[in-house]
Amino acid sequence: MPIQSRTLMQLNQGATPQQAHRNLTPGHKEEELTRQGFDGRSTVFYRHGDPTKYRSTGRFRSTSVDGNTLATGDLTSPDGLPQRLYFNADCTIWLSRRAESMPWFRRNVDGDECWFVHQGSGTVETEYGNIPFAAGDYVYLPKGATHRWLIDQGVFLLGVETRDELQVPTYAGLGRHAPFDTDLIRTPQFKPPVLKKGEFEVKVKYDQEYSSLIFASHPFDAYGWKGDLFPFAFNIEDWNVLMSDSLHIPPTMAVFMCTETVNIINLLPRPLERKPGTERVPWYHRNADYDEVHLMHGGRKQGTSLQTGRIDHDPQGINHGVSEEDRQTSRNEWDSVDYTDWSVIMIETKNPVRLDPDVPADIVA
Missing domain, CATH: 2.60.120.10 (Jelly Rolls)
Structure with a gap:
């Protein structure tokens, strides 16, 4: 989790909102391409199509393992x-x-x-x-x-x-008692x-x-x-979740332990953002420098219980993110839902990981 200087040079081309992750044009999809997880330079694309709707061939694909059935x-x-x-x-x-x-x-x-x-x-x-x-x-x-x-x-x-x-x-800047x-x-x-x-x-x-x-x-x-x-x-339960009323905070601010090439991250229950127009769920994302592995520990996502014990892997540079249906549900429930209770343990790895060939194929999706 290196501390980097921040460049102030930023370009805009075509039609974009004045601020990222807020007030999207209805029907448009927002996708971010980032370096160094969420710490480095980035580009936010505004698209008509869902960037996660694709077919893949070869090793470059997301996988899920059902840990509950793995002996x-x-x-x-x-x-x-x-x-x-x-x-x-x-x-x-x-x-x-x-x-x-x-x-x-x-x-x-x-x-x-x-x-x-x-x-x-x-x-x-x-x-x-x-x-x-x-x-x-x-x-x-x-x-x-x-x-x-x-x-x-x-x-x-x-x-x-x-x-x-x-x-x-x-x-940096959070004091001795945050996030834990x-x-x-x-x-x-x-x-x-x-x-x-x-x-x-x-x-x-x-x-x-x-x-x-x-x-x-x-x-x-x-x-x-x-x-x-x-x-x-x-x-x-003793982790202090950092949040903002007007911006969905990226996982970078929830790193528990790390090396130069591995981050262990907590994505835990928290109040939802309240400023109108703010996107409350993670945007579509291409994490160009980190593979992501997630354990679904518990709770719900947009009212649907997580499949606890499922372990997901998204290789770096692949399009992934919460479904468009869940995004729309989040917007529709703005006034009735003000809290998310999901618990997800996330591991970022700077170098690509491979699935062990001894994991039975019938429990891998």
Whole structure:
């Protein structure tokens, strides 16, 4: 989420509204082509036709995966592993539907991990202490941290693994408590050291493969720690949504954690814009520099319940956006609907991602 200087040079050709995303001519469609997500230079086109009405051939297409029907390895066996969904050299997006607790400990030295809890509850045991989790939580695990997942209720987790270090961005000009107050992150609950002796297996993910280290001492035998590298949890209910009465705020202002090439973004319930003529739903869009992956966590879109557990992928540069029918519904409901309650977790990747070939074709749309 880099901070960029803003150019004041802007051209207009043909018939355009005086201000973008407001007071569209009836029947016209607005589509934006952007660089650097929503942070860079952009062009807004005003069209007669719906830019999302097309047929595609080849790999360049949007896809959807029904996570509710994907039988991951950790769903069918406690020794199993999550299912890789999308991947590139910078990051991997995983689905875990673990039904039982891990019988071993785990350490990832390939990268940082951030897991979003779509369903289920339990505790992540770590060498720092314990982190209870439930639906709506993020659980951040730094590279190299030994841990294991203990399951109370079967989980549905969407995980982002990044080669580079995940960090909370600097929200320039917003102060220390927006869009979230870091006092609300939940740090590990330190526990007395476990002094058992025996054989304790730690499965280590290294260079995309697993090996095992067998320790004679329990991995959680630390009697103390200090530092600024530690796991934590954060619930989306504690996120402060930024909004405007007169402009639909783009996802850039809702980044939770990021690297130079990956953004993890919250799209959460909020009051709708109130200034007449303002477009209340995201405009048609071609994000030229980021692939977008979305998890439908819950809520409704224009009165229609989201298909929770669905995971969508829109490659960079493809035409996508809310349907014209939903846009018109939004305009028609101006006086009767003043709030949107959808919850969507969005992952942007600067480099294209591929769908794992092991994902069954019958659950991919």
